[in-house]
Amino acid sequence: MLPSNLLRIKIKGNEIMPVFAEINDENLYLADSLLEIYRSCVGKKIGDLEEAIKEEELKAEDLGYDFKFFRGLKTLLDRRLVLEEFDDSIDPIRVRALVFELANNYKDGLVIDEKDRASIFDLAAQKLGIDSERLKEIFLSVYEEEQKIKDFNDLRPEELLRFYNLSLMQTLMFKCRKLYVDVQISGGEMRRLLWLMKKLHLLYLAEQSYFGINLAIDGPASVIKQTERYGTRMAHLLPLLIQTKNWHIRAYISLKTKFKKIKVLRFELSKNYSMGLFPSSVGEEISYDSYVEEEFSKKFFTASAAWQIVREPEPLVVGRSIFIPDFALINGDKKVYLEIMGFWSEDYIKRKIEKLQALKDANLILAIDSSLGKINLERTNGNIEIVLYEKKLSSADILRALKKFESS
Amino acid sequence: MIEIFYSGGTIIVRGGIPLTPPNFLIYDQRIEAYRCYASQYYALKKFLETNKIPFTENVLNPLEGNIIERKKLELKEYQYEALDAWLLNEKRGVVVLPTGTGKTYVGIAAIAANKGPTLIVVPTLELMDQWYAKIKEYFNVAVGRFGGGLKEVEYITVITYDSAYINAEFLGNKFLLLIFDEVHHLPSEGFRQIALLSAAPFRLGLTATPEREDQMHNLLPTLVGDVIYRRSVVEMKGKYVAPFEVVRYYVDLTKDEAKRYEALRRKFKSFFEETGIKLDSLEDFYQMIIHSGRDKKAREALLAWNEARKLALNASNKLLALERVLQEHKGERIIIFTEFNSFARMISIKYLIPEITYKTPEKERILTMDRFRKGIYKVIVTSKVLEEGIDVPSANVGIILSGSGSKREFIQRLGRILRPAKDKNAVLYEIVTRNTSEVNVSYRRRRQALSDLFD
Incomplete structure (x- = not known):
């Protein structure tokens, strides 16, 4: 995703479309030159990178590239930078506080020229027992452009353009x-x-x-x-x-x-x-499979020759919501869905069955672990078969239930 | 029986309603039930109760805790009046007081009177820190900060508008009192959802300037409540606020700057002449920015305009004028305002004056504010970040090095030095570049502010 101000769109009547980057020579050229800059800046400071990018942007604009496109790519590349962590033996904020305080008390309270500054830095360095050049470095280190680039997560130019397109579409959203x-x-x-x-x-x-x-x-x-x-x-x-x-x-x-x-x-x-x-x-x-489902899938595969088992089959629409059965069992043109209910409450099962009644065109086996409690179920439609099991669901139970669908 | 419960900033009504439902209840096909904004909680309850419809509810889930007063709160007369007005209005409404007159204390008093879990919504991280410190000063209570990387949810939570917007669903049923500092931000398209998606029955808005140019302040009565108490700068001046004067310094561009400025000006002027676009209003300007996305010439003109503006705002002679003012007010508490971060940075490095911009690390920002308050630092430089209501008790000199000419900004910057200080006249300096369009900006700014003071 990009900052909204880098969104590029085309509007035609009531239609809106992001300006996607085609994967062509022209765009690959820009992606490539940007990648080259990022690669070459590993080991340098953010400020150096920004400098090089600024130059490249002027060049790119002369060549007719849209600056929003340019900055979009830059945004994605910036996220791939790995920055060096601060040397935390000396807290830069403490150093700065000392410098500001010394400056505040300097002569008549006003630091104006280079000489004044130098003497403040010297004094602070002396107090902290470090070199004044080092002190100046620490003083400036809180600024972003002084941070050092440790590494860059490289990628191919066409992949950069593709990620740009996805980000652009996300930004439109x-x-x-x-x-x-x-x-x-x-x-x-x-x-x-x-x-x-x-x-x-x-x-x-x-x-x-x-x-x-x-x-x-x-x-x-x-x-x-x-x-x-x-x-x-x-x-x-x-x-x-x-x-x-x-x-x-x-x-x-x-x-x-x-x-x-x-x-x-x-x-x-x-x-x-x-x-x-x-x-x-x-x-x-x-993967969201539970252990019970995985076990069952393996066993059923060996137990049944005629019926094939498919895990996480295509989702079904029930009423206006979605139901994804655990398995589809397929035998020629016969298809029966299987849902295993390892954990439940009576209310939950009743509500589920009530909902699933709407599933008129599909056959369904509902396997319920009865070791979790007693349930009284009312009769269900012909297309829902209920199998009660204790702790472990056996293939034989399911094959028996499937018989009923075979005959119909 | 009907069941009403909180869900994602809304209230769902499950079960059949035997009557025609009120307008604010909308049927939601996705869940096959009625739904309304959480802020309709009391209206919904009233509807069910008056029609004798039995229901169970699971809407509010307020945080648990308690508030013990630690320090006696001394209120000024007008602060008492504001608090009473709020209590009389069923703990809803907006209080309008000029900047620097202690709006925060009205909020503190409301918390003390209400004693429930409270969410305080503020526009900036500075204000977040400031409220946090004040709450700790006056109460023994669990306080949290939410925003700028922090995510603490406590009995009293201080949160930024941005974070409150993003997390509205999560926060909407946990508090009983909402306090909106600088409440004029609330009506905007996004932020208003903070109020709409909350079931909190009690609400207080605080501001110096509730009116918005887009007229959206008309939404405040539904979101927070009516304006229940109002005092103007003129009423307060001299009585509770230090008298102040405005001093204007003009500086000239250097020869080189003037040359560059003319060149840039010609560039964007010729663009206007060629295209026939006039730059009379903000609307025209907006149009031009839209153009600049697609049209290279428009973009170049915009860049030239921007650079010319920067040149005028950041003219090097301003530094000489700045040095003069700093000399003149040696030892006094001074805040320097700039338009651009880069200018604030430059001043900070050149004069070794601590800067506060939105880029300043939180730790340094807190330290700097604290040291400025204590007088360890006498001068600080800041870009826009301090714009609103920040508590700077004894600053009596303000220096505007550049500004965007907006009305609210100017008043609020002014407000920063309006703090009562003993025997000290507050002075606001404006340092403006001569012979540039900036003069007009400054004039407009002044005229608007003055008309605001005396109407």
Whole structure:
């Protein structure tokens, strides 16, 4: 993500689009020259880097590059710097306090020329028992430009441009009021997406759609009044979304016009129209499988010849929310979902079953660990089969339940 | 039975409502229940109670703790009046007092009277530190600071507007009293959510200048409450505030500077002539900045304008004038204001005067303020960071080396030296470059401030 003032956009009618950096020779040239500067500044001071960058920016502007593009790349590269840590044997703030105090009491309280300054530095150095050159260095060391660059996390120029594009799109999202995403998404990815939305206090409504699932995303207070409040949080969803098998996003972005009126514009993009623009991988995948599920998956695989087991199958839409079953069991054109409920309360199970009744087209086995307590369940629809087990779920129990679906 | 509970800065109403729900309740399809801003908590309760609809609630989850007074709070007459007005108005409302008349003490008194968990929202880290110190001085209580890297949530928490905005959901049901210092910031599009997403029933706003140019102060009554007490600078002058004078010094650009200034001026003037854009108002200026994103010429003109402005603001002869003023007021408490950080930095290094800018490390900032208060440092230089309400008890000389010409800024900078000090006339110096557009800025600034003082 970039500071909002580095956002570059094109507006056409009611449509808004970030000005993405194409991966072409022209842009690669700029990325390359910037990377070269950052590499060459390892071991130097931030001030030296800034100096070199300033020069490069003037050159780049003469060549016709947009300064916002230039500074966007710079922002991303700055984050890849590793700075040297302070030598903390002498606290620079203490040194400065001493210098300021001495200056405050100097002659008639006014330090004016070089001579005055030198004598203050000498006096302070003497008091601290260090060299005055060293003291001057410490005095200045609190300023950012005096910090030393220890290392730089290098990357290839085309990757820099791709990260820039993702950051730019995220920056556009800061002002997003409502986000619609249509995705073809695996159960694992959806689980992560839902978890992320929960963590970010975002809410959604789900629907079956062309690609798979359409989500309308905003925040709790959006229903009272649309707000940009959740825009930055929505931006956090993008790295995950652009890695799904197929995606289309539509975002409503509010923009202040020159008369301080707010206009809402539409931003749309899909995977097909952005091939090669974004990084191919953004972060590590996290697995959320529980131990019970993993054990079962292994055992079932060996126990059944006819039925195949798939972990974290595609998510299902139940009502207007999402349900990701633990497994899909597949036998030819028959598909039965399996959900294992290792931990539960009676209320929780009842509510879950009530919700799942809406799942008319899909068959589902609900495996409930009955060692956790007694439950009285009312009859369920024909497409939901309940299997009670104690502590360990056996493959045989599930195969028996599957028989009922085989015959139907 | 109906259940109402707090969720992410809103209140969810679960269960059927037998009547037409009030306007502020919105049906939320995503959760199949009604929802409203947390700030509607009392309105919602009133609706349910008057219609005899039974409900259970889980909205407020106030922090636990207690407040013990440590030091007797001595209030001035007008501070008592302000406190009474607030108590009579069901502990809601805005108090307007000129800078330097101890608004903070009205806040302290409100905390002492209310005795509940309190969130104090402030615009700057300086004010955060200052409130924190004052709370510690007057109460034995757990106090936290939230902002500038700190994330302490305590029975009394002092937080910046930025942090309060970002964490509104998390904070919204933990406090019973909200105090907004410099409350004129609150109505802006984002910050108002701090008030809307909170269920705290009691609210106090403090400011010297509630009015906003964009008229959004009209939202204050819903967010905090009406203005319940107001005193102007004129009413207070001489009585509680030291008399002050304004002295203006003109300096000339050096020959080289003047040459450069003319060249830059020609550059942006020709841009205006070519494009037909006039620079009469802020609106035009805004237009130009928009242009500059795409149009290279506009950007060059803008850069030239900026550099010319910097040249005038930072003219080297200003330093000579500064030295003269510093000599003249030797031993007095002086604050130097600059527009740009770089100029403050330059002065700090040249005269070895401690600087406070937004880049100053927190530790040094606290130390510098403390030493200035104690008189170990007599002079400090600062860029915009001190703009608001910072407690500098005995500064009696202010030097404005450059300024952006905004009305509030000027009053507040003035306010810094309006602090009552014994037998000392407060003086505000303005050092302005002759024959540059800066003179107009300064004139405008003065006229606005004066009309504000005497209307």
